[in-house]
Amino acid sequence: DAGITQSPRHKVTETGTPVTLRCHQTENHRYMYWYRQDPGHGLRLIHYSYGVKDTDKGEVSDGYSVSRSKTEDFLLTLESATSSQTSVYFCATRDGALNSPLHFGNGTRLTVT
Amino acid sequence: RKEVEQDPGPFNVPEGATVAFNCTYSNSASQSFFWYRQDCRKEPKLLMSVYSSGNEDGRFTAQLNRASQYISLLIRDSKLSDSATYLCVVNRGAGNKLVFGAGTILRVKS
Numbered sequence: 001d002a003g004i005t006q007s008p009r010h011k012v013t014e015t016g017t018p019v020t021l022r023c024h025q026t027e028n029h030r031y032m033y034w035y036r037q038d039p040g041h042g043l044r045l046i047h048y049s050y051g052v053k054d055t056d057k058g059e060v061s062d063g064y065s066v067s068r069s070k071t072e073d074f075l076l077t078l079e080s081a082t083s084s085q086t087s088v089y090f091c092a093t094r095d096g097a098l099n100s101p102l103h104f105g106n107g108t109r110l111t112v113t
Numbered sequence: 114r115k116e117v118e119q120d121p122g123p124f125n126v127p128e129g130a131t132v133a134f135n136c137t138y139s140n141s142a143s144q145s146f147f148w149y150r151q152d153c154r155k156e157p158k159l160l161m162s163v164y165s166s167g168n169e170d171g172r173f174t175a176q177l178n179r180a181s182q183y184i185s186l187l188i189r190d191s192k193l194s195d196s197a198t199y200l201c202v203v204n205r206g207a208g209n210k211l212v213f214g215a216g217t218i219l220r221v222k223s
Binding site: 103 | 144145147149155156157158159162200202209210211212213214215216
């Protein structure tokens with residue numbers, strides 16, 4: 001959907017290690033988002049980007065950082081992974097129109113042991 | 114109060130039934146509204162945008178009630194394939210942060 005690729009699709013890592021998730025889009029969409037999804041919480045916004053080098057925090061940004069050096073790539077980094085960051089992570093994009101919807105990648109399933 | 118609230122369900126309905134879900138939102142400045150469906154362990158997929166005048170797409174009808182700050186989704190003639198979690202999405206105020214409800218589970222049974 002909208003040419004959004006997330007990598008890796010699955011990852012198991014140990015507590016305290018750094019982890020970077022990648023989102024790549026081919027649609028030239030201006031906005032890119034990182035969400036996490038956990039049972040009972042639905043999708044919660046971590047960070048989003050409104051242009052190259054322009055990012056803003058979402059509701060659950062603690063412990064995460066992002067970077068967007070190119071329009072097509074949005075990276076999510078867990079500087080020191082914790083077990084509470086075990087989750088499914090979804091990247092989404094949208095163009096700049098007011099009522100444009102989100103288009104999602106396939107998700108990354110991250111397990112922190 | 115959560116920013117976007119949905120009844121988690123599950124709604125268990127027979128094939129052919131009509132079912133409706135509501136979603137309430139707290140920010141009166143919100144301008145963008147959507148319904149998504151999500152199948153188990155898959156990414157959310159856009160079902161329909163919700164417009165001020167209401168809109169219909171086949172068996173699906175979406176309505177917006179700004180005065181009471183809720184959106185609704187009506188599904189007619191339910192199919193087994195409609196079984197999924199339905200997510201409402203609202204932008205935060207007039208901005209570009211899009212907030213999800215926790216979802217409503219629909220199970221359609223034969």
